[in-house]
Amino acid sequence: xxxxxxxxxxxxxxxxxxxxxxxxxxxxQQPERExxxxxxxxxxxxxxxxxxxxxxxxxxGGARRGTGTGLSEAxxxxxxxxxxxxxxxxxxxSLRQLVLRGAAVGHQGEFxxxxxxxxxxxxxxxxxxxxxxPENEILTVHYLLEQIKLIExxxxxxxxxxxxxxxxxxxxxxxxxxxxxxxxxxxTNVVVKLEPRDGAQHAVLANCxxxxxxxxPGASDDAVSCSVMLEVLRVLSTSSEALHHAVIFLFNGAxxxxxxxxxxxxxxxxxxxxxRAFINLEAAGVGGKELVFQTGPENPWLVxxxxxxxxxxxxxxxxxxxxxxxxxxSDTDFRIYRDxxxxxxxxxxxxxxxxxxxxxxxxxxxxxxxxIQRAGDNILAVLxxxxxxxxxxxxxxxxxxxxxxxxVLGLFVIAYPSRVGSIINYMVVxxxxxxxxxxxxxxxxxxxxxxxxxxxxxGITLISWFTSLVTVLIIAVFISLxxxxxxxxxxxxxxxCLYGTAAVAKIIFxxxxxxxxYYVINFIYLAKSTKRTMLSLTLVCTVTFLLVCSGTFFPYSxxxxxxxxxxxxxxxxxxTFHDLxxxxxxxxxxxxxxxxxxxxxxHITPHIPEINxxxxxxxxxxxxxxxxxxxxxxxxxxxxxxxxxxxxxxxxEPAHFRLVSKEQTPWDSIKLTFExxxxxxxSFYVRTHKGATLSQWSLGNGTPVTSKGGDYFVFYSHGxxxxxxxxxxxxxxxxxxxxxxxxxxxxxxxxxGEDKRSSQLDALxxxxxxxxxxxxxxxxYNLFVF
Numbered sequence: 001x002x003x004x005x006x007x008x009x010x011x012x013x014x015x016x017x018x019x020x021x022x023x024x025x026x027x028x029q030q031p032e033r034e035x036x037x038x039x040x041x042x043x044x045x046x047x048x049x050x051x052x053x054x055x056x057x058x059x060x061g062g063a064r065r066g067t068g069t070g071l072s073e074a075x076x077x078x079x080x081x082x083x084x085x086x087x088x089x090x091x092x093x094s095l096r097q098l099v100l101r102g103a104a105v106g107h108q109g110e111f112x113x114x115x116x117x118x119x120x121x122x123x124x125x126x127x128x129x130x131x132x133x134p135e136n137e138i139l140t141v142h143y144l145l146e147q148i149k150l151i152e153x154x155x156x157x158x159x160x161x162x163x164x165x166x167x168x169x170x171x172x173x174x175x176x177x178x179x180x181x182x183x184x185x186x187x188t189n190v191v192v193k194l195e196p197r198d199g200a201q202h203a204v205l206a207n208c209x210x211x212x213x214x215x216x217p218g219a220s221d222d223a224v225s226c227s228v229m230l231e232v233l234r235v236l237s238t239s240s241e242a243l244h245h246a247v248i249f250l251f252n253g254a255x256x257x258x259x260x261x262x263x264x265x266x267x268x269x270x271x272x273x274x275x276r277a278f279i280n281l282e283a284a285g286v287g288g289k290e291l292v293f294q295t296g297p298e299n300p301w302l303v304x305x306x307x308x309x310x311x312x313x314x315x316x317x318x319x320x321x322x323x324x325x326x327x328x329x330s331d332t333d334f335r336i337y338r339d340x341x342x343x344x345x346x347x348x349x350x351x352x353x354x355x356x357x358x359x360x361x362x363x364x365x366x367x368x369x370x371x372i373q374r375a376g377d378n379i380l381a382v383l384x385x386x387x388x389x390x391x392x393x394x395x396x397x398x399x400x401x402x403x404x405x406x407x408v409l410g411l412f413v414i415a416y417p418s419r420v421g422s423i424i425n426y427m428v429v430x431x432x433x434x435x436x437x438x439x440x441x442x443x444x445x446x447x448x449x450x451x452x453x454x455x456x457x458x459g460i461t462l463i464s465w466f467t468s469l470v471t472v473l474i475i476a477v478f479i480s481l482x483x484x485x486x487x488x489x490x491x492x493x494x495x496x497c498l499y500g501t502a503a504v505a506k507i508i509f510x511x512x513x514x515x516x517x518y519y520v521i522n523f524i525y526l527a528k529s530t531k532r533t534m535l536s537l538t539l540v541c542t543v544t545f546l547l548v549c550s551g552t553f554f555p556y557s558x559x560x561x562x563x564x565x566x567x568x569x570x571x572x573x574x575x576t577f578h579d580l581x582x583x584x585x586x587x588x589x590x591x592x593x594x595x596x597x598x599x600x601x602x603h604i605t606p607h608i609p610e611i612n613x614x615x616x617x618x619x620x621x622x623x624x625x626x627x628x629x630x631x632x633x634x635x636x637x638x639x640x641x642x643x644x645x646x647x648x649x650x651x652x653e654p655a656h657f658r659l660v661s662k663e664q665t666p667w668d669s670i671k672l673t674f675e676x677x678x679x680x681x682x683s684f685y686v687r688t689h690k691g692a693t694l695s696q697w698s699l700g701n702g703t704p705v706t707s708k709g710g711d712y713f714v715f716y717s718h719g720x721x722x723x724x725x726x727x728x729x730x731x732x733x734x735x736x737x738x739x740x741x742x743x744x745x746x747x748x749x750x751x752x753g754e755d756k757r758s759s760q761l762d763a764l765x766x767x768x769x770x771x772x773x774x775x776x777x778x779x780x781y782n783l784f785v786f
Contacts, residue, residue: 111376132680133752168264178708195246209255225281288352299344309385629747655748
């Protein structure tokens with residue numbers, strides 16, 4: 001009716017109104033209808049008719065209606081605010097309610113979080129556990145074997161436990177951080193197989209890693225997961241319920257070395273051929289809920305198994321999309337089992353307090369016992385479900401399509417095939433198109449004014465969203481310009497209020513302008529416009545609220561009670577550059593400094609004034625990766641770094657690198673063979689010169705893989721004892737160059753023992769404030785031209 005009224009011409013309405021006034025009973029109602037009568041004006045959206053109140057008419061009714069409209073909008077705004085507050089309260093309650101109170105724990109056949117915590121505290125008391133260190137290769141391995149032996153002694157006779165310590169050597173290339181190649185030698189895996197007494201032909205794999213990044217106790221990443229697996233092994237092995245399939249527990253010792261140990265297991269261990277599915281236990285934070293953030297590929301039955309079995313489900317397909325998009329520069333063993341084993345799996349990770357993971361604050365006391373209990377309940381239930389499932393033996397038959405899955409406030413999980421989601425989406429789109437098309441084609445709405453109003457309203461909504469985004473970006477730039485970048489680091493809710501309020505205010509402002517200058521008098525249309533405005537606000541704010549505030553989808557949320565340190569890498573390095581004749585062309589030494597956030601060192605410079613722009617690191621243009629000892633090829637992620645002059649380092653066990661042979665191949669390429677010895681972690685870099693290409697090498701699958709920027713990067717690590725590293729590269733030379741055909745460099749990183757320290761590093765590290773995490777070690781860098 002409102003659109004019919006608006007579409008009539010002014011003359012027709014005046015004629016009809018006059019007739020009605022003369023006809024009698026309707027005359028009493030006529031002043032109000034007269035007040036609603038619009039006159040054509042220039043259309044704010046491009047020439048159509050808009051309306052305004054006619055001069056000379058009474059304003060009492062209009063004022064009352066305006067007041068009513070204002071109250072209606074105020075009530076809608078209040079309702080929206082209450083809705084968002086209630087939603088936030090429910091989400092917060094869901095995140096905090098880790099396990100159901102009063103649940104029976106610690107009973108026979110139940111997961112005991114206190115026993116798992118005992119395992120956790122013993123492992124973390126060993127200290128940082130980098131691959132190749134005695135702490136990782138001897139002390140942690142010895143503790144794990146000791147506990148496994150005690151568990152085996154208590155196991156039920158229905159089950160058989162087999163234990164193997166694997167020391168694999170291998171190499172592979174991976175499309176991660178721009179692409180690089182990995183080589184490992186004599187690293188450690190502790191593998192336990194729990195199976196029926198008569199054996200099993202199929203198995204489900206549970207994976208954790210006991211190594212940690214340098215200088216971190218690694219409680220959440222990933223000692224707690226290994227502790228959970230030990231307790232799950234104890235519960236399953238003492239159960240009087242027979243298993244149909246085997247459960248393999250892999251405690252891997254080189255995940256932080258970019259997934260090396262899992263590759264060694266899945267490509268070389270004899271038990272790997274039994275695995276039909278896996279569960280990977282990881283961390284992107286410290287404690288809280290463990291989130292299912294990756295599944296598949298294309299095995300919906302595995303998601304259904306989790307949904308059916310998990311006692312406290314928590315899952316998000318949005319997290320999977322975000323993680324697999326590459327936005328987060330991180331990866332897990334899930335990739336190795338998927339890409340090299342073609343095995344479906346589930347990836348879980350603790351997600352709370354993401355700012356303190358990979359730091360010295362990742363300690364056992366920060367992980368709540370309830371977090372351990374809920375993780376143990378879930379892992380135990382899912383492994384038991386899979387180990388007794390008929391689907392596991394023929395899992396390949398159920399490989400079809402991906403799944404859409406999400407939990408509802410941590411109470412239950414909804415999961416359905418992605419094709420069903422596509423059908424739902426198409427149906428919604430079709431329903432909207434049909435509804436709007438029917439409206440536009442209906443005779444009483446088939447007018448230029450209605451069509452123009454419709455598209456104008458749609459345009460106003462889109463403009464409001466776009467301008468709100470621009471407003472938020474402008475605020476972010478302003479915050480950066482006044483030196484308050486990452487202020488949300490310690491004041492999360494302040495940032496939510498700042499950016500959230502700005503976005504909502506901008507949307508309301510745009511809609512208010514539209515109503516004021518385009519829809520002034522049409523009260524009925526105003527009511528509908530208000531409803532659409534409030535609906536738009538509800539949808540926008542709800543999505544914003546869920547994505548920004550809840551921490552459900554992103555594994556880097558934090559609680560205000562925890563420290564939020566800035567991570568800084570300090571490498572005391574000595575660099576030596578050799579020319580084509582083997583002579584030393586340049587030699588320097590200093591502390592190389594990388595700040596891993598947007599602000600660089602701006603917050604730290606007031607405390608350590610010597611770290612300023614006068615010691616900004618310059619790129620060595622002729623050297624691969626700018627001539628610095630990158631531990632991983634992340635040079636394209638770092639905006640600024642510094643090189644503070646310092647005395648030379650002299651490790652007790654220096655690295656050695658030499659060219660063993662240089663020979664011409666029958667296919668007209670130059671084969672360069674090298675050998676290297678050094679600490680547990682080394683990086684090898686290659687840059688070909690003009691007129692030369694790297695055709696093949698003895699690493700990975702034989703095909704050289706370039707990193708981002710065009711150079712080649714090889715990540716090397718070894719266990720406690722390793723032989724000399726021998727490898728070769730072949731260079732195809734199209735034309736001789738006076739400066740040689742290839743530049744190679746090798747960096748040796750000392751992450752453990754006395755060689756990792758220097759007096760200059762210790763003195764500099766002590767100057768850093770408590771809210772930073774300076775991870776420091778010694779390294780050497782040698783560059784050669786051939």
